[in-house]
Amino acid sequence: MTYDFDGCGPQVFERMAQALCAAELGPGIVVFGPGRDGGREATFDGPVAVISHGHRWSGYIVVQAKHKSHTGVPKDDADWVIKQIHGELTPWVEGSRTTPVPQYYLLITNVRLSAFPGAGGRDRIVAVLEEYREKLGFVGFHVWDGETLEAMLDGHFEVRRRYAAWVTAGDVLATLFDELKPAVADLKASIPVAAAKELLARRSARLDEAGDRRRTRSAARVGVRGHTGAVPVAEPGRSRLGSGTGEFAER
Structure with a gap:
């Protein structure tokens, strides 16, 4: 080099x-x-x-x-x-x-x-x-x-x-950066999906941050927001209306 x-x-x-x-x-x-x-x-x-x-x-x-x-x-x-x-x-x-x-x-x-x-x-x-x-x-x-x-x-x-x-040299660094771009994009896209899978696996989360320790909510209804935007996850028995709207309807 x-x-x-x-x-x-x-x-x-x-x-x-x-x-x-x-x-x-x-x-x-x-x-x-x-x-x-x-x-x-x-x-x-x-x-x-x-x-x-x-x-x-x-x-x-x-x-x-x-x-x-x-x-x-x-x-x-x-x-x-x-x-x-x-x-x-x-x-x-x-x-x-x-x-x-x-x-x-x-x-x-x-x-x-x-x-x-x-x-x-x-x-x-x-x-x-x-x-x-x-x-x-x-x-x-x-x-x-x-x-x-x-x-x-x-x-x-x-x-x-x-x-x-x-x-x-600057052109070498630029070439390396361009080669890394697809890998970075894949990583950013996979983070919300991985988080959503984790939420579905746990099924339920206590809403401590809301100040009510008695109420729980299905974790599957929590939207995951990353650098790529919000990814709402439908709980079983419901389906999403539209792409990325976060709205759900009973099946």
């Missing part, structure tokens, strides 16, 4: 990225809320099922999420991601950021990176991250772009369901 990550906004995207990290990395993930987070959306310390640079990750991981509101021009999108990387990693190089330098760096973005060899967005970003890997001593890094996130959402039902209203 194709998801609309652009329209969800940075805060929802960040939350979704954190949820996917929890699903992929495990419950030991530490999530940071809005505000100054020292360049971290989440951290994890320990072994995880992620492999890069020839080995499985095991150590201190920092996750950063970057959301671009309008995407679609591959070169501009890649340039934007590279600018975000410089803005986040340069403070560690310069020593102005006091939080620990990660052993493993995970960048999550809604930008869909071109896979064209050498000049594509993915290769350009990998080249920049390799430079920072040498400067900061990263053991490994990974980039989850828009294409990767789509595959992850397809595989994590709970996360997909939680964020479907924000990342599912």
Whole structure:
């Protein structure tokens, strides 16, 4: 399924990225809320099922999420991601950021990176991250772009369901709604019928709400009113006059 990550906004995207990290990395993930987070959306310390640079990750991981509101021009999108990387990693190089330098760096973005060899967005970003890997001593890094996130959402039902209203395209939601309409209509039509059957089964109801506990009335003569209108139910020995009039005549 194709998801609309652009329209969800940075805060929802960040939350979704954190949820996917929890699903992929495990419950030991530490999530940071809005505000100054020292360049971290989440951290994890320990072994995880992620492999890069020839080995499985095991150590201190920092996750950063970057959301671009309008995407679609591959070169501009890649340039934007590279600018975000410089803005986040340069403070560690310069020593102005006091939080620990990660052993493993995970960048999550809604930008869909071109896979064209050498000049594509993915290769350009990998080249920049390799430079920072040498400067900061990263053991490994990974980039989850828009294409990767789509595959992850397809595989994590709970996360997909939680964020479907924000990342599912409007036309897809409209199609789903249209498909549900017949089922909703059937349900609305069946409620009065089911209630009428229940009344007939019980046969008699005490009219407590009328303030007279001594009088009872045949439940079969009570009309059932739902969203579809009143459904008068004839008691045995009587028949209805007209359709939906609520009038009865002796047989």
